[in-house]
Amino acid sequence: MSREAQSLLVTLLGAAVLRLGWTDVYLRYVKAGLRPYLLIAGVLLIAIGVVSLWRDVLVRRQPSASAEAQAVAAAEEHVGHDHAHGPAVAWLLVLPILAIFLVAPPALGAYSASRGSAVIGKPASGFAPLKDGNPVDISLSDYASRAVWDKGRSMSGRTLRLRGFVTPRDGGGYYLTRILIACCAADSRPIKIAVTGASGGFPANTWIEVTGRYTPGIERDGNEAIPRIAVSDVREIAAPRSPYEQ
């Protein structure tokens, strides 16, 4: 692979990373806290790529450009001779660039949730009382944790509001679902809550907001624990800015 092509790849990859971090698209792939590092990495890659590209073109256009540019060129030619098939693998960098600019794959959804195992970790300390408000907003992981490890006691008598997407359930109905990530989508695991009551019907991956109350009963399957919620109201909503819970 020639020096110009290498420089161009580095520049394009930098642009791809910068574009992800600049918009909210990066939230489909990694945790929010990684944003500054993505931006810095993108800028650095573009800087190195553009400076290199400029140098490469300078050397090619004007053979007598500058002694230093010639020295750089010579040094880099040396790499090319040194190991013939090594740099060929650099071509693969085209794949993430194309994936980001042309495809921008969507956030993990119902497909991954139905294959993943919804395990609810035991929290370290007890459960603080819910915030004020009627209905009170609560995350799916908080709801599931209180349902499984506190038998829903800290939620009894309260009207709750949750947001998630639809994962169809074997044998009818659906799960209100959210994907939990620690760092990036590769370490994801789903949180699923079986919806009972006035649940209506939605296609997979529809984002919904449900209002309802805790109801006892946990579906268990292996390590999986799926609590239930009795809903009184369901409405379709737009996908939230950040698709995952952390």
Next chain:
Amino acid sequence: MTQAPAAEHAPARAGQPRGIRSLDVLAGLLLLTVAVRPLLGGVLDEPAVQAWATVFVSLVIQAIPFLVLGVGISAAISTLVPPSFFARALPRRPVLAVPVAGAAGVVLPGCECGSVPIAGGLIARGVPPAAAFAFLLSAPAINPVVLIATAVAFPGRPMVVVARFVASLLVSVVMGWVWLRFGRTAWLRRPSRPEIGDLRRWEAFRVSARHDFVHAGGFLVVGGMTAATLNVTVPRSVLDSVGGNLLLSVVVLGTLAVVLAICSEADAFVAASLTAFPTTAQLAFMVVGPAVDVKLFALQAGTFGRRFALRFAPATFVVALCCALGVGLVLL
């Protein structure tokens, strides 16, 4: 893929008629993909393909800042830090240099993708390979960021953090010594580096950084594709059937760590969610992951050569399982 045509190695002269160069191939490839993209619509809408693509992009994107950091440090080591620094900083006898380099891993905040190019840079700067490998294995596992993440993932159980630190440090030192005793330099491809002796420092830094990044980045993509494939095709429910057998569960979670290639800053959270397993098996997951996984294997093969990686990675896997089991039995 395509071999670079021989023409580009000859110094090009202005006005000279030129053949097809890799830049043209690259431009053609990009244009072609843009043109073909609408035809791929149906395939790309398959949920399994989408999940694969998402996990692939996530793995690569998440690794890039760390790879940039690692490549930057590596380039700085090989261009800005004088070789005499390492000669003074490390004990002269390699047997002693190994534990010192292993313990030095505490200072590098980051995950495993960054440590491979750094180890390459250290070797290029005259550090004994055994010491560089000890650093390579310990840095992603025992730095403060990872230890704090572990403490958060296992609240109220500080012994898990201690066990992780001890077991990972042990792995790195044992593997350093194993390399001293059994390793052969012939397995090691000399990390190819630009000849930067004559250049100004910053120019040398840039040349070396671009070369390392393009190189390691290509192998990162190989590792990312492998890990994404396994991640999407291996159903987690397989794990439910393993049950309580300690030895079996240690091996299973160790293998899972290799297969999933999760960043060392996040693996504690995944380990903590594997509640059906004994804590020692969860420890094995966290000790194996930063030391050897499919993504790291690709990066190591790219930096040090396939002959090295084929020997080093399986040995690391066995040593890591033994260390995790031993430390787990004693401390947990």
